[in-house]
Amino acid sequence: MLTEEAILGTILKAPHLLGDSDLKPEYFQVGENRNIFLSMKELAAKGQAIDLVTLLTTGKPEEFGGAGKLNRIQNMANELKFDSYVELLIDNWREKEKLNILEIAKYENWNLDKITTELNNLVANKVDDYNDIKELVLEVVEEPWNSKEKPEGIPTGIKTLQDSTNGWQNSDLIIIAARPSMGKTDVMLHFAKQAGWHGCIPIIFSLEMSANKLRDRLIASTGNYNRSKMKNLYKRLSDGQKGTWMDAIGKVSETNIQIFDKSGQTVQEIRMKVRKVKNQFPGKQLMIFIDYLTLIKAKEEFKGNMHLAISDISKSLKAIAKEFNCPVVSLAQLSRSVEKRPDKRPMLSDLRESGSIEEDADIVMFLYRDAYYSKDENDDSLEMILAKHREGGVGTLHAKYNMFTGAIHDV
Structure with missing residues (x-):
């Protein structure tokens, strides 16, 4: 065959x-x-x-x-x-x-109950998501009297976000959405570095930006270098910055970030590459990042229907999060309709025209920088708007964003 x-x-x-x-x-x-x-x-x-x-x-x-x-x-x-x-x-x-089974049943003259049982047993062999509630509750029966705190998820590196989410949780699909130039990629790289420095293997699927450009961004934000200097390091870095260069390189190397930068990748390709990395780092916790969702190549059957294509992709990303038992963070680009409102802060309704992203996500976080509209270079405030949180509260969290280096910091 x-x-x-x-x-x-x-x-x-x-x-x-x-x-x-x-x-x-x-x-x-x-x-x-x-x-x-x-x-x-x-x-x-x-x-x-x-x-x-x-x-x-x-x-x-x-x-x-x-x-x-x-x-x-x-x-x-x-x-x-x-x-x-x-x-x-x-x-x-x-x-x-x-x-x-039917042939044996006919030969041995089985009754209907026996035939049904045997066929059900055959189908049961296919089930791999079975859980008995008795066994599940036994796992937590003593927790009210156990002072041991619940293990935190993968650290976010932002205290208010960490407090709100208890870290990134396995099997969660996290959508980070914003208009262009709000800092989506830099926020993603911040989370990837934090995950890597805490022993995880971050896997980035960069469908738009090359691996070399991501490398430069990682070094700039880690070493606190203005990104414009990365274009000609020999001429533009000061002697003091050159003195910190090797330290920055070392810190970035320690993140163990794995980057795939082929454009137009399909969900199947992403799944295959994640499996390869998992095999390369057995026993390690994975965290997957995608920049960004609508650049994933849709199945042929959905060509011409963007709504269905995006819905299929977001459901598939959630399936990957469950399959590999790790958080999946996907960036998403918001449409220009956001710009038409007096208050340009994104809302969940801005995602509803993009398939079932909101429905499939466990967390939806919007990014907003007032400085983008005011053109105030001294305003480094970054709003992280938790608009959906399946296991917790929602609200606006605050951080600092250096638009020149790409670094993200606590307030």
């Missing part, structure tokens, strides 16, 4: 997928393919490499269909479609099992 071969070929190209999937030998209906899969599992258990050479030298090529077959299936690899291939494979196996 082509689906089986495509899955095996993809694992040959990206062996980490073997451990990330719930594949079982019985899902493979072709004997040769099942043998390849079993050999891969055996190699993984021994800590050996999963590749064409190792398979051929440690196994029996004739059981795999020969070296020619392994070469052929390797050319069928497609990481982007791996999840959909696995889903198709399991669905095919389940349909085959249903037919087997």
Whole structure:
């Protein structure tokens, strides 16, 4: 079967997928393919490499269909479609099992209750989100008498925001929205640095700005350098600033930020790359950042319908947050309609024309700088407007924003 071969070929190209999937030998209906899969599992258990050479030298090529077959299936690899291939494979196996159950039921003259039970058991094998409330409440039964504080989420680096949210929480989708030039990217980089300095692995998907430009922004905000100086460091940095340069470089390096800057990435590409980073840093807490939501490439079926396309993307980002059990922060650009009001502070209604972003998000935070409209360069106030907070209160929080360095500070 082509689906089986495509899955095996993809694992040959990206062996980490073997451990990330719930594949079982019985899902493979072709004997040769099942043998390849079993050999891969055996190699993984021994800590050996999963590749064409190792398979051929440690196994029996004739059981795999020969070296020619392994070469052929390797050319069928497609990481982007791996999840959909696995889903198709399991669905095919389940349909085959249903037919087997009905055949046995007919032969052994089962009653209706037994047939129903067996079919329900088969469907139950698909369920991976089952939770028994009895087990869930046992986890918190003693909390009212336990003085131990609930662990905080990933630090935000802004005290008032930290107090309001208890830090960024796993599986949350956080939308940070604003008009252009309000400091969205700098705020995102601030949160990424804070996450990295506290032991997390921040992953940034920059769909507009290059990795080099993000690097320069990170260094400027960390070293407190005017961004205009980054264009010619040799000429524009003072001797004093050159003296702090290596310290700034070191601090930025310590963030462990991972950047993907290809434009027009799809949700599937984002998911695949997150999985790769997770495999690269096993056991580490991830935090995902996207700059910005509407630049994610929509599925073909939604081309021409921006509302449905954005809704599908925001729902998919929430699914990624749950799948990898980490916060996902996505920037969003607000339309010009905000500018038409006397009070230009954004409101939730400004998001409602953008699909189901407001509905899917756990937190919606708007950014507003009065200095952008007043042109007052001495006004460094930044308003962080918590307009939606599924697990807490809303309101306006205050921070300081240096528009020249990109640094964010507490008031």
